[in-house]
Amino acid sequence: MHLPDMQHPPLAGNACECRLTYHDGTRRLVYCVDQEEPFPDGRLIVSRTNLGGFITHANEAFIAMSGYTVEELIGAPHHILRHPEMPKAAFADLWTTIASGKKWHGYVKNLRKDGLFYWVYATVIPNVRAGVVVSYTSVRRKPSRRKINEMSDLYTKMLSQERAAQ
Amino acid sequence: MKLNFMVAPDFSPDRFAGWHMVNTLLQSRSGLHLHLLTPASAQEQSELLRRDAVDLIYANPFDAAHLIRDLGFRAFARPMGKPDEMVIATAAASPLKRLEDLRPGSRIAVTDNRDVKLIGLRLLEAADLTDKDLQWVLVETFQAGARLAIKGEVDAAFFLAEIYHTLSRITRSQLKVLIESAIFDITHVLLAHQRVLSEVPAIMAALAGIGQQAADHEVLDALGIPKGFAVMQEEEAEFMVDLMDTLLD
Numbered sequence: 539m540h541l542p543d544m545q546h547p548p549l550a551g552n553a554c555e556c557r558l559t560y561h562d563g564t565r566r567l568v569y570c571v572d573q574e575e576p577f578p579d580g581r582l583i584v585s586r587t588n589l590g591g592f593i594t595h596a597n598e599a600f601i602a603m604s605g606y607t608v609e610e611l612i613g614a615p616h617h618i619l620r621h622p623e624m625p626k627a628a629f630a631d632l633w634t635t636i637a638s639g640k641k642w643h644g645y646v647k648n649l650r651k652d653g654l655f656y657w658v659y660a661t662v663i664p665n666v667r668a669g670v671v672v673s674y675t676s677v678r679r680k681p682s683r684r685k686i687n688e689m690s691d692l693y694t695k696m697l698s699q700e701r702a703a704q
Numbered sequence: 705m706k707l708n709f710m711v712a713p714d715f716s717p718d719r720f721a722g723w724h725m726v727n728t729l730l731q732s733r734s735g736l737h738l739h740l741l742t743p744a745s746a747q748e749q750s751e752l753l754r755r756d757a758v759d760l761i762y763a764n765p766f767d768a769a770h771l772i773r774d775l776g777f778r779a780f781a782r783p784m785g786k787p788d789e790m791v792i793a794t795a796a797a798s799p800l801k802r803l804e805d806l807r808p809g810s811r812i813a814v815t816d817n818r819d820v821k822l823i824g825l826r827l828l829e830a831a832d833l834t835d836k837d838l839q840w841v842l843v844e845t846f847q848a849g850a851r852l853a854i855k856g857e858v859d860a861a862f863f864l865a866e867i868y869h870t871l872s873r874i875t876r877s878q879l880k881v882l883i884e885s886a887i888f889d890i891t892h893v894l895l896a897h898q899r900v901l902s903e904v905p906a907i908m909a910a911l912a913g914i915g916q917q918a919a920d921h922e923v924l925d926a927l928g929i930p931k932g933f934a935v936m937q938e939e940e941a942e943f944m945v946d947l948m949d950t951l952l953d
Contacts, residue, residue: 580887582887584889584947597888641953661953675950679830680827680829684832685832
């Protein structure tokens with residue numbers, strides 16, 4: 539599924555502009571605003587995708603934090619939340635891990651529809667039914683500020699290396 | 705045929721009579737002989753399960769994962785509008801104002817309720833705290849945890865939210881909530897062992913019917929589940945078990 543380009547965020551005139559290329563070769567223009575949306579206290583962000591990574595379930599916290607409507611999310615690829623400051627290697631590791639039937643943990647900076655970002659600590663597990671992986675469940679928790687700072691630095695370095703290698 | 709119906713030991717003492725009332729109603733409306741088991745602790749519950757002495761169980765979500773995936777139980781109902789949430793609270797007079805004020809070495813009162821501890825630990829990640837960073841003070845009941853927190857003998861206490869909100873007004877006035885979970889997707893579940901699955905339709909019909917007669921509301925109120933029970937499909941239970949799995953580490 540090809541995602542339409544993002545609309546320029548109404549909240550900020552100085553949003554940065556970036557054209558992302560996803561793993562399936564599709565491209566999308568996105569806008570990023572350097573402003574964090576705090577993770578809601580006490581909540582879990584829960585979603586489920588099919589084996590192709592298309593969203594089949596989103597809980598209320600997911601919908602609220604993403605800024606999209608449920609209609610926009612269901613059926614959309616999970617990379618609708620991809621922030622340009624996330625290195626591709628992180629997602630490659632995620633897909634390799636869950637495709638092998640294992641649980642994946644990681645820190646992720648997500649992009650909202652309005653261009654703001656939010657950090658999560660994500661766990662993704664394969665949903666096994668009668669011995670067969672039928673879908674994936676992703677649960678996101680609130681990360682500590684120390685971990686966010688640590689991962690932000692790490693991802694900046696990884697991203698620089700990826701760009702240098704291109 | 706007698707079925708042993710066990711209720712997980714994590715309900716408020718106030719609800720004890722409610723479970724006996726429900727058991728009586730289920731028996732009279734299903735025609736089945738149900739023997740109610742109310743273990744006093746998680747250990748006692750484990751022992752009953754180890755002896756294979758349980759046919760039906762009202763289980764917390766943490767145990768449900770093991771019961772469904774490993775012991776052959778199947779979910780058939782869940783309480784409506786009653787998610788399992790937890791509260792971390794400190795003394796009202798404590799200098800702690802928010803979760804992030806807790807520091808390594810903090811003393812935390814916990815019961816042996818594993819759901820509550822698990823969810824609490826996940827919430828504490830935001831404060832950069834893990835299991836080994838904290839000093840755990842094991843208490844018999846949530847009420848005992850409240851007393852320790854109020855006296856300042858622990859920095860905070862973990863509570864099942866439902867029980868926290870049923871503490872007396874005086875007790876709650878001496879406590880301060882640092883955080884309350886709002887997960888919504890996790891609930892207790894009613895499970896049947898696979899050897900009694902043929903009896904489930906009769907039990908479910910009786911269970912779903914509680915609330916349809918005027919006098920039933922007294923029973924549901926006594927149970928703290930005023931909206932009653934809804935059918936839980938197998939896939940709904942599997943989804944919850946997957947969700948719990950993501951919280952284990």
